[in-house]
Amino acid sequence: MKTRKMFFRMITASLMRRRSRMIVALLAIAIGATILSGLITIYNDVPRQMGAQFRNYGANMILTPTEESFTKADFDEALSRIPDADLVGATPYRYETVRIHEQPIMAAGTDMESAKKTSPYWLVEGEWPASGSIMVGAGVAESLELKIGDTETVTYTIERGDGSEPEERTLDLTISGTLSTGGSEENYVYVPMEDLEQLTGTADRIDLAELSVSQTADQLNSSMEAINDGPEKVTASLVKRVTASETTVLTKLQALVLLVTIVVLALTMIYVATTMTAVVTERRKEIGLRKAIGASDLSIVREFMGEGMLLGGIGGLLGSFVGFAFAQFVSRNVFSSSISFRPLLVPVTILVSIAITAIACLIPIRSATSVDPALVLKGE
Amino acid sequence: MFIRMIGGTLFRQWKKMLMIAFTIALGASLATAMLSVVLDVGDKVNQELKTYGANITVVPKQASVLNDLYDVEGGGSAGAYLKEEELGKIKTIFWAFNIVDYAPFINANATLDDGSDVTVVGSWFNHHMSLPTGEELDAGITSLRSWWEIKDGHWLDEQNGEDGNACMVGSALAETRQLAQGDTIHVKGSAADADFTVVGVFEAGGEEDNQIFTSLDAAQALDDLDGCIDSIEVSALTTPDNELAVKAAKDPKSLTISQYETWYCTAYVSSICFQIQEVITYSVASPVRQVADSEGAILEKTQLLMLLITLLSLIGAALGICNLVTASVMERSSEIGLMKAIGAYNGSVTGLVITEIMITAVFGGIAGFAAGFGFAQIIGRSVFGSAITMRPMVIPIVAVLVAIVTLIGCIPAIRMLLRLEPAEVLHGR
Known part of the structure; x- marks a missing residue:
């Protein structure tokens, strides 16, 4: 019980004290999550909306x-x-x-x-x-x-x-x-x-x-x-002319939105990971110091990961709502109809954000903990 | 000294600089890919929408009234025909390059052996044209009727020596007459009769299912209509109509000279129709509203959708670059504190940091641009099966974007650096 309390206090204290840097990290995650949830919502809705546009061709x-x-x-x-x-x-x-x-x-x-x-x-x-x-x-x-x-x-x-x-x-x-x-x-x-x-x-x-x-x-x-x-x-x-052509064109349009979504998401996720890595790498000295005064590798990994995942969760939650707002904006402006909110997308966005921050933090923490604390503290 | 210091940072701290360059590259590639796609998506979707067939029909003046209204049957009596020799002129109009496909049609009324009537339609299938401009074009109904389902055999291939007496028959006719690929069908026209060999059976889902399609020459010979055509279907890439186009479509003469020029030199469906009428004598070219209107609507929506997605990715990329630049500059507080402690001016520290970051940004930006172009090609190839055309305007847009965003990213960091008290930093607080 006591250790858990201590664990949370360390995480929150670290977040509060290093406010400016944590805002940088949080912003990165929130942008990533916004793009994730926004694009997935649009991708889900495009076939229906585009299909409706094709009804312009008539019967x-x-x-x-x-x-x-x-x-x-x-x-x-x-x-x-x-x-x-x-x-x-x-x-x-x-x-x-x-x-x-x-x-x-x-x-x-x-x-x-x-x-x-x-x-x-x-x-x-x-x-x-x-x-x-x-x-x-x-x-x-x-x-x-x-x-x-x-x-x-x-x-x-x-x-x-x-x-x-x-x-x-x-x-x-x-x-x-x-x-x-x-x-x-x-x-x-x-x-x-x-x-x-x-x-x-x-x-x-x-x-x-x-x-x-x-x-x-x-x-x-x-x-x-x-x-x-x-x-x-x-x-x-x-009416063959309408149905056959609609299938051809609609498939292409869907493939286009899918590919664009994949490319944008991949690039965004890499960028979130780099930012998190940069933020954690900065704290090599802190890791070295903790090791020097006797912290085990496991406890350090757990603490840093906990911090990163907390950020991931908050960022994901923020992003999933901003992303929905964006998708709604797109749908209103392009197709003049509204999108229904998909509650399932919120936990998915949060989980993905947490997973990406966790992976991004793991690499620099690993490299910091595997080195002799003396070397890290010396700054080499 | 300044240059040596910058060089020192770039080489000694290459890991950190690589990180910044990498993020800038990511942002730049995202911006490049999305901008290239969004600028080209209109043309690409327009090409795809061509599967709906022709968006302009050309008929002789009076012909529609004569045929449809009064049911004038039979060959030359109506007397309103377009001239076959003028067909090539369609590819000489101002918007010739926007005309992607066209085909002439001639209907001949013929009888089968048992005395029943049948319409024999003469047209181009994959007619090859070498134009004076050096352009090569395969035009005809093989592409203009892409929704036809071939039930038996194959499309009539003009370039493979199949014209003269080859034909394609509609599925309904083929069923009642028990026709299949390789069979011969005897038809009698008003002037001559002919034996056609069936090379394919198609299902069109319309009245064509009861008709016979053959080459232009063969159908003309049946009714002795050499050099005559009933109608031309043209498939052209067009710009969605606006107010000017609607006004012009009613009466081009109502426009002022400058309006007229704008209209004539824009690929509106009405101006292309107007130009076709100029080259084909005694013709009326009218837009097929079903195709032309819908194309405009779908095109606009797709472009707007892609534009908004691009905007989101650009904002994401911009914030991303800003963010990392801020983070990485802040990281160097102890180094900058030391510089200030040994007497560096605020101005020179700022100059140093900005120059370093900008040099990194140039490398990152170039790498990102190349990668983004690659992504755009992947999207183009896999979705549309053709490369995305690189618009020159993407380069300055991405360059300016990266420069501005990187500079903005430096601002909060530099403000913080300037406030640094060297003693505090060096002490490690």
């Missing part, structure tokens, strides 16, 4: 009907097979040929709010259409000379297979905006689903659905199989 899964079309119920049923958290957006589309200025044009009925999520790259000049308005593709707008704010009559012909006279239905819609994508979408017009249903007189039909799912390639495949195995009348398929 990576397509639902097509097994038969002619599918219903809203089928759609919801299929979506329920994908975890809510992974689903970025799901947009149903219904395609019908309508006529504007007596020209046949493909009209797509959709849910505009979810279309914004599955096709974030759509460039809309003007407004997205609300009920009673229509968004025209840039190609259509140019060839039919349509302008934002115009009200156009959209005609739809219902052809019945029984030879009776086709029925004409019309609806007046205001052009709210034009759409540019650089793809075939520019030759379509987009109307809210309820307006298309009103125009055609039939409801609850979906021809195609686009899904944007934030999952890895393997998870995507199993989600696809889950939907295809289900009873609803839809077939899911992956």
Whole structure:
């Protein structure tokens, strides 16, 4: 009991008395620990955050009907097979040929709010259409000379297979905006689903659905199989162009962050070790003196190591919180989302800090204790 | 005398000086590696994002309206085509070096033996071009459609003598027709018919799965469309759009002369499109928003992420160097106390310490720079499979950083040394 008390008193007294040098050592360890915990937190979080960025490319899964079309119920049923958290957006589309200025044009009925999520790259000049308005593709707008704010009559012909006279239905819609994508979408017009249903007189039909799912390639495949195995009348398929490329690029980006983390960590840890070594080497005389008045090698090693490890612990604790703050700052600024705190990282950072300081102290202490105290005291 | 004293410290106390040099080298290598990577990461990621395919499509004026809107079928009736002989001009525009890949397409409507319709697409696969600038380029869909999965056989290899009658068929078509590598397929176009040998079966996950891909010449011959192409897909390295680019994309004429020059001489997707339209007659080049926009977003995020990590490592390296310099100067209190006791001035002691440390810093810095460059190459090679380009600006940044940080590291130590009472130090208190 007494020896232990003495041990702690020696350690704390030594830390207090040599304040300036101990601050140097503590600062070194804290910087190391900050970089350790900060980078590991970022590395852990980057795949998720980067994956979310890749959803900018739009839909990576397509639902097509097994038969002619599918219903809203089928759609919801299929979506329920994908975890809510992974689903970025799901947009149903219904395609019908309508006529504007007596020209046949493909009209797509959709849910505009979810279309914004599955096709974030759509460039809309003007407004997205609300009920009673229509968004025209840039190609259509140019060839039919349509302008934002115009009200156009959209005609739809219902052809019945029984030879009776086709029925004409019309609806007046205001052009709210034009759409540019650089793809075939520019030759379509987009109307809210309820307006298309009103125009055609039939409801609850979906021809195609686009899904944007934030999952890895393997998870995507199993989600696809889950939907295809289900009873609803839809077939899911992956958009190869998006999924294959995403896997390639994301793997590279993750490897980049990993390698950078490793290089930075390795260099930082070496530097922490050098600083600790420098601080301990300075005290060779003290070690020599203690040996001269009869301290055993073991007790000296224990005392010095205890001191170093205490510093390592405090530095590690400080660093793990500062590091988290840094990671949070990065996440807020780069990805504008926050990182959840990983409690496990605190003990890991502290343990690593202690281990590194211990190794760093051991070398100079060893060399000091192995030498004859007389030589050390003489300064050779 | 001054020089002899410095020399003495450097040689006699080489162990301590080596320690300082080592720490400075560590800091410098960290700074060099991170700065090199962060300055080059944009280009590298941009290259990787090319797997998403072309970000610019070039079509003849009017063509999109004719084909998609009115369903005009068949060969020459539409009459809107781009000229094959102008293809080479794409590599002569101002931003020619940013154009990494492109391929022309021609669609021919043909029938199979049983009378069913099939689209035969003529394109480049790995078309080799030797440009007047001396640049060599392999362009075509082998790289522009990197997501295609080859189910059977291999990519059509133009450079290996496979053009003329070789073709690749989509997996859906191959399945219904029982086609495999080595089989022959007879197609009849509006002007001629041809026998194609299947060299590969691909799965694209789109409408291409029902199409036949062959060389440009073979597809043109089917419909007698020599020298005609329907569209060109271009993959270009671009800078993310800003306000100027958005304004210019709407109407380049709305810009002032200096704005116009800035825009024209920046690799915005809109200015590259504009320049392509200048060289290809009767064409409309438009950005594929899906690819162009997303590229910009991902590029920006990656660069910002790397920049912040670099900042953290730089702060770490700076504090590290400072810290050790302080520690090692303090250590020499008895030596400096002795100097002061025998009559050295504060100024000369300070000069001596700073000169010693700076000389050490130069050696440490150079060694660290070399090591850091090595680390950057390791990262470049293992992640992107290509070397990281060394930017000349890294050298002055690292040099200034090391110098400033080392000097700052000396300040607290020197302040302490100046306050030293020689008697106290020598007494050992």
